[in-house]
Amino acid sequence: MTNAMSEIEDADTIFIIGSNTATSHPLVATRIFRAIEKGARVLVADPRKNQIAAFADLYVRHRPGTDVALLNGMMKVILDKGLEDKAFIAENTEEFDAFKKLIDGVSLDEVSQITGVLLEDIHTLAEIYAKADKASIVYCMGITQHTNGVNNVKSLANLSMLTGNIGKYATGVNPLRGQNNVQGACDMGGLPNVYTGYQPVTLGAANKKFAEAWGVNELPTKIGLTIPEMLHGIEKDEVRALWIMGENPVVSDPDANHVVKALEKVELLIVQDIFLTPTARLAHVVLPGVSFAEKDGTFSNTERRVTRVRKAVEPVGEARQDWWIIQEISNRFGFKMDYASPEAIFKEIASLTPSYGGITYERLEGPGLQWPCPSLEHPGTPFLHKDGKFTRGKGLFHAIDYKPSAELVDDEYPFCMTTGRIYAHYHTGTMTRNSKALDFEAPEGFLEINPADAKALDVLDGHRVKIASRRGEIETRIMITERVEKGVVFMPFHFEEANVNKLTNPAYDPIAKIPELKVCAVKLEKVS
Amino acid sequence: MDYRNTLTTCTYCGCGCNFFLESLDGRLTGTIPCKTSPVNEGKLCIKGWNVHQFVQSEKRLTKPLLRKNGELVEVSWDEALNFVASGLKAAKSASGADSIGFFASAKVTNEENYLMQKFARAAVGTNNIDHCARL
Ligand code: SF4
Secondary structure: OOOOHHHHHHOOEEEEEOOOHHHHOHHHHHHHHHHHHOOOEEEEEOOOOOHHHHHOOEEEOOOOOOHHHHHHHHHHHHHHOOOOOHHHHHHHEEOHHHHHHHHHOOOHHHHHHHHOOOHHHHHHHHHHHHHOOOEEEEEOHHHHOOOOHHHHHHHHHHHHHHOOOOOEOOEEEEEOOOOOOHHHHHHOOOEOOEOHHHOEOOOHHHHHHHHHHHOOOOOOOOOOOOHHHHHHHHHOOOOOEEEEEOOOHHHHOOOHHHHHHHHHHOOEEEEEEOEOOOOHHHOOEEEEOOOHHHOOEEEEOOOOEEEEEOOOOOOOOOOOOHHHHHHHHHHHHOOOOOOOOHHHHHHHHHHHOHHHOOOOOOOOOOOOEEOOOOOOOOOOOOOOOHHHOEOOEOEEOOOOOOOOOOOOOOOOOOEEEEEEOOOOOOOOOOOHHHOHHHHHHOOOOEEEEOHHHHHHHOOOOOOEEEEEOOOOEEEEEEEEOOOOOOOEEEEEOOOHHHOHHHOOEEEEOOOOOOEEOOOEEEEEEEOO | OOEEEEEEEOOOOOOOOEEEEEEEOOEEEEEEEOOOOOOOOOOOOHHHHOHHHOOOOOOEOOOOEEEEOOEEEEOOHHHHHHHHHHHHHHHHHHHOHHHEEEEOOOOOOHHHHHHHHHHHHHHHOOOOEEOHHHO
8 A cells, every 4th residue: 555544534535446446355444434534535436336335425337347538538637627637747757758758649428338337427427526625546456356457557547647646645555465464475475586675686786785685696687476476387297285374265366176187286385374275175284383373473464564462372292393393394404593482583573574574573563564664763654655756766657558358258258257356255265254243244145146047047036057167167145236236246255165266267367477356258048 | 380471473364463362271272462563453363263272173293294005104303304304315316406496484583584584595495485475
C-alpha cells in the first residue's frame, strides 16, 4: 500500500475495484465505513456485487476481465473534460504523450459495450474520482489474478497520476495483500529474482554483497523459476526435488489436477506444514512445523508495517520451529548455520536490507514500524511517493490497450466463472476449517448463480450441479443470488472436496506470472 | 494456574491485526483484540476472534512422517532431517542445483522466509524460490 491503513478513513473519495473488502480485509473495510461516516464518496467496480457495494454512491458491474477497458474509459472522460492535474503531470511524470494518444483513440461506446457499464456511469465514476481532493484507490486479487494483471495495475497507476491522486496523505493506490505475510515473503526475497528488500540477483553489487555476507564464493545470477515454471519443470524432468514450506498448492493453485500430477511425479517432495494437507499427503517426507501462536518472529502487513509475532504456548507434540528445521537441514547438507533465535536472524536481515535497516525487535515493542526505515533514528514511512516523488524518479505513464482474457465463454462453455473468498474462511481452509466456530459458519462450498440462469437450468436453491471446464469437473450445491449477473458464476476456493481450482485456468500474466484465477469458461449441468 | 496474555499478530489476512492470545496452563483459551494497535484499534473479524481454535486441534501434525512402502509413517526427527539433507545432496550432484525448487510461504515469519531463501541460494546454489504471492 502507498498509504497507511488508517489514512483511508480520511480520504474524501474511495474507488474500490476488484476487492471484496468487507470479506477479505474486514479491518480495511472498517476504515472505509468510517470514511463514509465522515462524508467520503465511495465508488465500487466489481463483476460481483459484494457487500461493500451496498454502501457505494455508485456501483458498476463490469464484466470479468474488462478492467483496462473500464479504466481507459474513465481516463478518456477525464481528458475530454480537462479534469486532469496538468501541473502534477508536468512536474512528476513521463511518457504522458504516448499515453494520451492511446486514450484519445478510445471510443466510449465501445468501452460501454465491452464492459457492460452504462455510458453515464462511466462519466460519473470519472468525474467523482477526478474532482476529489484526496482520492484513494483500493484493489485486490480481482485486479491482479488475470492474464492482464500487470496492465490492470499499471492502468490504476495511470489513473492516479493523471489526477495527481498520489503521494499525499490519504491519497494513493492501495493494493490489499491477500495473505498475512505476503508482503514479508516478498520483502525477504522469497522470489526468484531478488534478495531481501528487492535487491536483484542479477545486479553484480547485490550479488557480491550477499555472497560475502553469507560466506560463499559465488551466488547464482540466473533468475530462478516461478511456481508455475517449477511445476512445468517437473514435467520436463528438469526439476527433481521440491521443498514446500507452509503452502498448499493442490488446493490454492489453478488447474489442480495438473498440480497433483506434477507433485506425484517429482522424485523428492518435502512438505513442511502444521496439518496433513492434500499437498502433504503426496509428500515423501512431512516435517511438522509450528503455528504462529507457538513461535517468535515478525510479519509485515499490507501497509508495510512490521510487527512482532510472539510465542503464546509450547508447540504441540514434537512439532519444531520452522527456522530450526531449515537450520538443521542446512547443517546436515553441509552449509553451516547457527542462529540462536529468530531475533538473531532478524539482525542479519536488517544488516543486509536497507529498508529494514533501522528495525530491531526492541523498536517493535509497541505498534510496529512501517518500512522504509533505514536507520535506528528513522520513524518509519506511513506513505510512499511523498509529494509526487516516485522511487524510480518520475512516475511513468503506460499506454495500455484493452486485451480480452485468455479464455472466453463459447457455446460449449457458456458461463464465465470467477473465484474468491467468503467471510468465515481463509485461503485453502487449512486453518479455518479446523476451527469449530468457523466451520459451523460455513461448512461446505457452493456456487453462486443468477436467478435467471437457475431458472433456465431448472434448479432451486441448494440443488447440486456439476460444473466443468476444459480442465476438470466438480460438483457442488448452488446458491441463487443477484450478486452475480446472468452468465457469471462465482465460487469460493476454500473447500478441497469441491476444489474450484480443478477448473481454473493456469494461463498467466507474461510479466507477473499471476494465473488467471478470476476468469474461466465453464458449463453447468443439473445433478438429479 | 498459569494464566497468560501474549500480544501477537494475526496469521490470516494482510490487515495484520494485533491481539492477545489467552492461555491457561499451556492451553489456548481465547483471543482479546489489542485496543492500542493502530491497525485494528480493538476490533477483530470473525476469523481473528476464533484464531486460537485451530492451533491445538487434534488434527495437527505432531511427528515427522516418512514414506515407507508407499505409506507415510512416523519417524524420528533425526531420520527425517537426514533423509531430506541427503536427498537434496543427491539431487544436486545428479542433476545440478537448478533441479531443486523451493516454495517459501506467506504464512510463515519473515525470519523463516529469509532463512529458506538463504539456504536455496547460498547452500544449494539456485534462485528457484517463489511463494504464492500471486494467489
Ligand atoms: S482479525 Fe480478521 S481482519 Fe484482522 S488480520 Fe485477522 S483475518 Fe484479517
